[in-house]
Each structure stands twice: as structure tokens, then as C-alpha cells.
Amino acid sequence: MEMDLKDHEVTAEILKALGHPVRLCITKGLIANGRCNVSYMEECLEVSQSGVSQHLSKLKNAGIVKGYRTGNEIYYEVISKPAQNIIKALYGEDLS
Amino acid sequence: MEMDLKDHEVTAEILKALGHPVRLCITKGLIANGRCNVSYMEECLEVSQSGVSQHLSKLKNAGIVKGYRTGNEIYYEVISKPAQNIIKALYGEDLS
DNA sequence: TTATTATATTAGACTTTTCTAATATGTCAA
DNA sequence: TTGACATATTAGAAAAGTCTAATATAATAA
Numbered sequence: 001m002e003m004d005l006k007d008h009e010v011t012a013e014i015l016k017a018l019g020h021p022v023r024l025c026i027t028k029g030l031i032a033n034g035r036c037n038v039s040y041m042e043e044c045l046e047v048s049q050s051g052v053s054q055h056l057s058k059l060k061n062a063g064i065v066k067g068y069r070t071g072n073e074i075y076y077e078v079i080s081k082p083a084q085n086i087i088k089a090l091y092g093e094d095l096s
Numbered sequence: 097m098e099m100d101l102k103d104h105e106v107t108a109e110i111l112k113a114l115g116h117p118v119r120l121c122i123t124k125g126l127i128a129n130g131r132c133n134v135s136y137m138e139e140c141l142e143v144s145q146s147g148v149s150q151h152l153s154k155l156k157n158a159g160i161v162k163g164y165r166t167g168n169e170i171y172y173e174v175i176s177k178p179a180q181n182i183i184k185a186l187y188g189e190d191l192s
Numbered sequence: 193t194t195a196t197t198a199t200a201t202t203a204g205a206c207t208t209t210t211c212t213a214a215t216a217t218g219t220c221a222a
Numbered sequence: 223t224t225g226a227c228a229t230a231t232t233a234g235a236a237a238a239g240t241c242t243a244a245t246a247t248a249a250t251a252a
Contacts, residue, residue, distance in 0.1 A: 005141060008117040008124075011186060016115030020240090021104040024111065028104075038199060045101060051241070053200055058239095072198050072249040082186055089185035090107055090178060116210090134229060147211070149230055154209095168219040168228050 014082055017062035022047055023055050027064060027078060031087050032095035035077040110178055113158035118143055119151050123160060123174060127183050128191035131173040133166075 018024050025045060030036055042052050056076060059065040064083045067074040078084060087095070114120050121141060126132055138148050152172060155161040160176040174180060183191070 005117045005121055008120045012115050012117045012120045014115075015111050015120065015182075019108050019110075019112030019115045021101045021108045024104045024108045025101055039197090048242070049199070050201085050243080054240085057200080067199095069199095069249085072196095074199065085185040086111075086182055089181040135227095144212070145229070146213080146231085150210085153230080163229095165219085165229095170229065 011082065013062050014064060014080065014086070017058050017064055018083065018086060020055070020058075022051070023059055026052075026055060026076075027059065027083060028087050028091060028095060030065065030076060030078045031084055035075045037073040037075050039073065107178065109158050110160065110176065110182070113154050113160055114179065114182060116151070118147070119155055122148075122151060122172075123155065123179060124183050124187060124191060126161065126172060126174045127180055131171045133169040133171050135169065 018027060022045060026036075026041055029041070029044070038049070038052055038056065041047075041056075042049055045052065047055070056065065056067070060067070062080075064078060064080045065076045066079045067076045069075075114123060118141060122132075122137055125137070125140070134145070134148055134152065137143075137152075138145055141148065143151070152161065152163070155172075156163070158176075160174060160179045161172045162175045163170045163172045165171075
């Protein structure tokens with residue numbers, strides 16, 4: 001049995017961030033498609049603009065995604081290797 | 097972007113269950129060592145008996161672990177393939 | 193400048209999670 | 223049976239998460 005709880009805090013943070021249907025969906029979608037802007041996620045997921053934005057904020061805080069602005073929209077992409085590994089472990093390499 | 101949020105609920109449930117340092121630690125330890133009883137987890141993790149038991153209960157509800165009694169102690173083991181895949185994706189095959 | 197579009201942030205109500213302390217259950221040994 | 227040990231369950235307080243609605247910011251277009 002592993003002893004040092006602190007070692008697991010960062011990883012648990014990633015898992016917790018992915019542990020919500022909307023955030024899992026966003027993260028999987030981003031890995032499958034490379035990148036995406038917020039309004040598109042909004043439409044696809046049928047979640048409010050504010051909701052999507054708040055979920056993205058959690059993913060950002062967990063170091064999972066990063067956004068960059070193009071014109072007046074912001075595109076997000078997944079930057080966390082552990083998060084990518086988790087998604088692949090769950091859904092396989094081909095994220096249809 | 098994936099569209100059906102409902103499809104992700106079960107998986108998100110697993111991720112959420114693993115998304116706590118104590119539960120991640122327990123799950124990783126169980127996969128590394130095969131199985132373990134509750135008092136041993138208690139000692140190693142320095143978490144209260146009640147605490148360990150409540151965390152185990154969440155892991156059980158998420159379908160991640162299962163316990164079986166031997167005498168008056170209960171041994172737990174990981175029974176969820178997705179959970180095993182996640183742990184391996186995070187820590188590799190050799191969980192020292 | 194003003195208006196419009198895209199996104200973020202805040203506020204507040206509500207729900208869920210987490211922790212500690214106490215109590216309950218189940219098994220074994222004397 | 224009683225007592226000891228291992229584990230589970232309950233209760234309640236505090237903290238964190240989630241949702242909706244409203245407001246704020248940033249970029250662009252007219």
C-alpha cells in the first residue's frame with residue numbers, strides 16, 4: 001500500500017476535474033478533434049455559455065486545457081499528457 | 097465534439113471516485129499488491145477507520161472495488177477494468 | 193463612437209462531499 | 223454467554239461543487 005498521500009494530490013486533482021460528464025465530454029472531444037472554441041462546445045453539449053466557461057475554468061486550473069485567442073473567439077486544446085493518457089486508456093486510440 | 101452527455105456519466109463516476117488522494121492511493125495500492133484489508137490501509141494512509149471505510153464505500157458504489165470476508169477481516173480488491181486501465185495509464189505497468 | 197459577438201466572472205441558492213465522533217454489526221476466542 | 227477485534231453505518235457540521243441569471247471584459251464591425 002502506497003504511503004505518501006501528498007504524492008497523489010496532483011493526480012487526484014486531474015481525475016476529479018475529469019470526473020464530471022461535461023468536462024469529460026469536452027476533454028475527450030478536444031483530444032479527438034484537436035481544438036475547439038467555446039460556442040461550438042455550447043451548441044454540442046447543450047450547456048449554457050456560463051456553464052461551459054466555468055467547466056473550462058476548472059479544466060484550466062487542473063492544467064488539463066489551455067486556451068488561445070483567435071480574433072474574438074478562444075480555442076481550447078488539451079495540454080496535459082496524463083489527461084490524454086487517461087482518455088486513451090478509457091476510449092482507445094481512436095476517439096471516433 | 098462528442099454530443100451525448102449521458103454516455104459519459106458512468107465513466108465520469110469512475111473518474112470522480114478516483115479523484116480523491118485517499119481513494120486514488122487505495123486503488124493504486126490494491127492494484128499493485130493484489131488485495132488488502134482495511135486496518136492495513138488505515139495504518140499506511142493515516143486515515144481514520146471510519147474514513148477509510150467511507151472511502152471504500154464510494155469505491156464500491158462506483159464498481160471499482162469489491163470486498164470479501166476472511167475471518168473477521170475484509171479484504172478488498174479492484175474489480176473494474178476501466179479503473180485498472182486508468183491507473184496503469186497514470187503510473188505505468190510497474191506500480192512499485 | 194456605438195453595437196455586436198464571444199467569452200469570462202460574479203453572486204446566490206442549492207446540492208454534494210468530506211471529515212470527525214459516536215454507535216452498530218459481525219466474527220472469533222475464551 | 224461475554225469480550226475483543228475488524229469493519230460499517232450514522233449524524234451533523236463545514237467545505238466544496240454545481241447551476242442559473244446577471245454583469246463584465248475583450249475584440250471586431252459599422
